[in-house]
Amino acid sequence: MTRITMVQGDITEQQVDVVVNAANSSLLGGGGVDGAIHRKGGPAILADCRRLRDSHYGRGLDAGRAVVTTAGRLPARWVVHTVGPVYYPDLYEERAELLSSCYRESLRLAAELGARSVAFPAISTGVYRWPMEDAARIALTAVTEAVADPSVVAGTAPAEVRFVLFGADAFEVFDRVRQELGRPGAR
Helix, strand or coil: CCEEEEEECCHHHCCEEEEEEEECCCCCCCCHHHHHHHHHHCHHHHHHHHHHHHHCCCCCCCCCCEEEEECCCCCEEEEEEEECCCCCHHHHHHHHHHHHHHHHHHHHHHHHHCCCEEEECCCCCCCCCCCHHHHHHHHHHHHHHHHCCHHHHCCCCCCEEEEEECCHHHHHHHHHHHHHHCCCCEC
16 A cells, blocks of 8 residues: 655655656756656766666657656665646646646556656646646645556555645645545644
């Protein structure tokens, strides 16, 4: 059974098997979580991302998809890069499904790697403007459903999925939504 936990902190400091990066479609670094992971992880992550761009993702990675690289100097084994959607209220249903897919696809890759622990940021809530409460509801629902679905995690769900939330406000929103949904979890 997968334990879902939440911490307020810096995702680049998490000692887990997989750190999930809220990447931009270029895979070549950016701001926010993406920039922090590339800076702290060092040049090995960027080198892997460039290889991915050169081999399979010449036009970049589509929203809702995920790929894996080394973690470089991070205290993790791998980084799973996923591209969250930009929030557009007029395209909510389609975009919400893409956001949910970010979590499912990241967990699928983590399971293929045999990861026992995965750390997620609040995908799409920064410059992509997804409202925090709605993002929390989508993230918690997607993760809970994915770890229970053998077709997603290939029968090997991680022992822990950790939401690493930058700032007290994000932490409080995720924790409140977790309680409202009646999802098990620990702080």
